[in-house]
Amino acid sequence: MTEAFSILRAHLQELITLTDGEFEYLCSHFQPKKYKKHTIILHPGDRVHNEYFVVKGLLKTFLTDEDGKEHIWQFAMENWWVSDYQALHHQTPATFAIQCLEEVTLLQLSYSDRNKLCSEMHKFEHFSRMKVTSGFLNMQNRVMALLKNDAQSRYQQLLQQYPTLIQRVPKALIASYIGVSRETLSRLHS
Amino acid sequence: MTEAFSILRAHLQELITLTDGEFEYLCSHFQPKKYKKHTIILHPGDRVHNEYFVVKGLLKTFLTDEDGKEHIWQFAMENWWVSDYQALHHQTPATFAIQCLEEVTLLQLSYSDRNKLCSEMHKFEHFSRMKVTSGFLNMQNRVMALLKNDAQSRYQQLLQQYPTLIQRVPKALIASYIGVSRETLSRLHS
Numbered sequence: 001m002t003e004a005f006s007i008l009r010a011h012l013q014e015l016i017t018l019t020d021g022e023f024e025y026l027c028s029h030f031q032p033k034k035y036k037k038h039t040i041i042l043h044p045g046d047r048v049h050n051e052y053f054v055v056k057g058l059l060k061t062f063l064t065d066e067d068g069k070e071h072i073w074q075f076a077m078e079n080w081w082v083s084d085y086q087a088l089h090h091q092t093p094a095t096f097a098i099q100c101l102e103e104v105t106l107l108q109l110s111y112s113d114r115n116k117l118c119s120e121m122h123k124f125e126h127f128s129r130m131k132v133t134s135g136f137l138n139m140q141n142r143v144m145a146l147l148k149n150d151a152q153s154r155y156q157q158l159l160q161q162y163p164t165l166i167q168r169v170p171k172a173l174i175a176s177y178i179g180v181s182r183e184t185l186s187r188l189h190s
Numbered sequence: 191m192t193e194a195f196s197i198l199r200a201h202l203q204e205l206i207t208l209t210d211g212e213f214e215y216l217c218s219h220f221q222p223k224k225y226k227k228h229t230i231i232l233h234p235g236d237r238v239h240n241e242y243f244v245v246k247g248l249l250k251t252f253l254t255d256e257d258g259k260e261h262i263w264q265f266a267m268e269n270w271w272v273s274d275y276q277a278l279h280h281q282t283p284a285t286f287a288i289q290c291l292e293e294v295t296l297l298q299l300s301y302s303d304r305n306k307l308c309s310e311m312h313k314f315e316h317f318s319r320m321k322v323t324s325g326f327l328n329m330q331n332r333v334m335a336l337l338k339n340d341a342q343s344r345y346q347q348l349l350q351q352y353p354t355l356i357q358r359v360p361k362a363l364i365a366s367y368i369g370v371s372r373e374t375l376s377r378l379h380s
Contacts, residue, residue, distance in 0.1 A: 035352070047371050071337045073330070086327050088275070112355065122312040129319035137276050139329035144253070146336040147261045147369045155380065181336045 004032055004055040008107055011053070011079050015122045017129050028122065029117060030107040033167075042084060044096040047091075050108045051083035057104030058168055061096045062176070072177040075101075075162055075169070101169055137181045145190065146179065154178045155188040193257055194222055194245040198297055201243070201269050206313045206322050219303040223296040226342065231296075232274060232288040238296045240268075241273035247294030248358055251286045252366070262367040265291075265359070266350055271321065336369065344368045347377040374380075 005027050018026070033052070035041060042048065044063065048058060054076050061074040076082035084096040086113050088089055111142060118125040138161065146155040155178055159166065166174065175185040195217050200209060208216070223242070225231060232238065234253065244266050251264040251272060263286055266272035274286040278301050308315040324336040328351065345368055348355065356364065365375040 064202065064339055069336065073337075075336060085323075086330055089323060089327060118316065120313065125315050125319055126308065129315055129322060132319060132322050132326050133275075133279060136326040136329060137279060139326060139333060140276055143329060143332055143336065144261065144263060146333065147263075148255055149369075179339075 007055050010015045029113040030109050033108050035104050037100055037102045037103050042094050043096050044097055046094045048084050048087040049093050050110050051081055052108050054078055054105040057102040059098055059100050061098050063096050071175055076139040078147045083109045150155045152188055192296055197245050206317045219296040221297050224297050225290045225294050227290055227293050229290045232284050232295040234284050234287055236284045238274050238277040238284050240300050241271055243297050244268055244270045245295040247292040249288055249290050251288050253286050260366055341370045342378055
């Protein structure tokens with residue numbers, strides 16, 4: 001698992017500088033996890049205690065509506081963080097499910113440890129603020145493209161955000177993320 | 191303007207505890223601003239250097255698409271923060287316009303001062319992380335309601351997020367925020 005922690009260190013050091021001691025202290029709060037393809041690591045209704053840094057592999061966060069239709073909230077791949085953040089933050093039951101689309105290696109961090117580390121280490125609070133700001137700005141793009149009903153720019157954003165995704169998941173999942181039918185997706189893709 | 195700063199202090203103290211000295215130091219970075227109804231405080235294409243804490247009044251952040259249709263990204267009222275955050279963060283020209291829908295009192299904070307204060311005061315970085323987390327979670331709700339094409343829940347979210355809005359703005363603006371026609375809005379409202 002040394003490799004997993006090296007990947008985490010490179011990820012953190014994109015935004016902050018850490019001494020070896022600081023990094024080791026951070027690491028002591030992360031639990032390595034490996035899951036097989038298709039494993040559901042979070043079910044709707046579960047209590048959510050953790051978030052995950054994706055070292056390797058691909059996951060989807062989704063919900064299924066009353067008509068049985070699946071809506072994809074997020075894909076998560078290498079260097080992404082994933083959880084049901086609404087449930088994690090408000091300590092309410094999960095509304096999303098999270099499923100592995102490939103074999104995955106994760107580093108698990110509990111909500112209480114995220115907050116403890118933020119409170120103990122100003123640098124880590126800074127890192128966390130910057131990461132959630134990026135998430136907020138990505139969401140802003142997604143809302144505007146949805147409001148403008150502009151499937152083409154949603155498709156372009158997806159290619160930008162997840163460059164390798166198109167080779168890694170079935171077209172039906174891409175269509176569900178963008179919020180269009182598979183027929184519309186074929187037109188965007190061509 | 192003492193009242194404006196008291197409102198800011200109450201807002202900050204919902205999340206952090208400040209000594210008088212710390213609060214005075216923070217305040218020295220905020221500029222009070224007053225604008226008349228209809229004033230446009232940011233135009234698309236402008237360089238964005240500031241964000242604003244809303245002390246009193248109501249604003250809209252919006253963009254106009256190629257067909258001249260207005261899309262509302264956000265309303266901002268008392269105790270909200272407002273800017274074109276994409277442009278502010280990436281230091282690119284504004285894509286949004288921000289207009290006062292009422293007479294407003296604002297406290298202006300520059301992007302460089304936000305970052306300076308976050309770096310100098312761990313407490314303020316914590317406050318900022320919590321605020322952007324709330325913004326991210328609100329966006330998550332909005333994306334899911336847009337993807338599910340569920341105008342009724344978008345309307346309910348709007349009522350929850352901005353309880354007094356419905357009495358303060360024309361119906362056409364509400365419809366634009368939710369992304370429905372005025373006819374559809376009348377059905378949701380009834």
